[in-house]
Amino acid sequence: MDLQDEQLLRYSRQIMLPQVDAAGQMRLLESTVLVVGLGGLGAPVAMYLAAAGVGNLVVVDDDEVDLSNLQRQIIHTTADVGRPKVDSARDALLALNPELTITTVEARLEGALLRELVDEADVVVDACDNFATRFAINEACFASGTPLVSGAAIRLEGQVAVFDPRVDASPCYRCLYRDEGELAETCTQSGVFTPVVGIIGSLQATEALKLLVGLGEALTGRLLLLDAETMQIRTIRLPRDPKCPVCARHRTPQMDRDRA
16 A cells, blocks of 8 residues: 555655654554543544544544533534534544544443454553543553553643553553542542643654654653643653552563554
8 A cells, every 4th residue: 555645745744754754654544543532632632643644543432522621622612512522523533634534432431342442453542531441441451462642631730651561561550550549630620721731632642653653762661740830841760560450460571563
């Protein structure tokens, strides 16, 4: 399969990068990314992945667009209030890039459906806002061997990490957070500064694209922390917990996930 003239024009600024080139663009067009959540984080994630030419996007959300969402969830418009978020997002993504395949799932992911969608994805992006779903996604990814890009934002703070079961030393989300006694604090209770979710979502999209193309060094084993109030960004090492109830159980060293 070769890039068509219109594709060469659409993605020309990205193809010009030697780290991407035409071969990398082809990998993007042939890839499948699962985006869980179409709120403040999932909105920029999905839009940048679509713009970059990820050929198959599976977008998941069980909620409808609310007026209070529009302060930060830029994939939706005022006219979309009351519509399912997956329908609103699909329309926006296809308007941006009509050559993509957009699969919508209006449900909260769990059980067999979660495992099926993770198995079919090359990369999973966690853009949801509750610990229960995050834990379930993390376990499904490590059982499947699928890389996971995780992000979170609240108030004026955010964080991004990559958890990659194919890398033997990679931690998982449960190495960072345990469910015992955790409270899921959301922007509904604490608020969030509008551009912060855009910054974190853009970083998640960047990491997902890097994983798909094989570009540079991913955030695997590191946690990126943003403090927007002082505009400081730092990364800290995130080691694997050898007693983790998830990745220690599902660990397969140097798991081969070549889908070519």
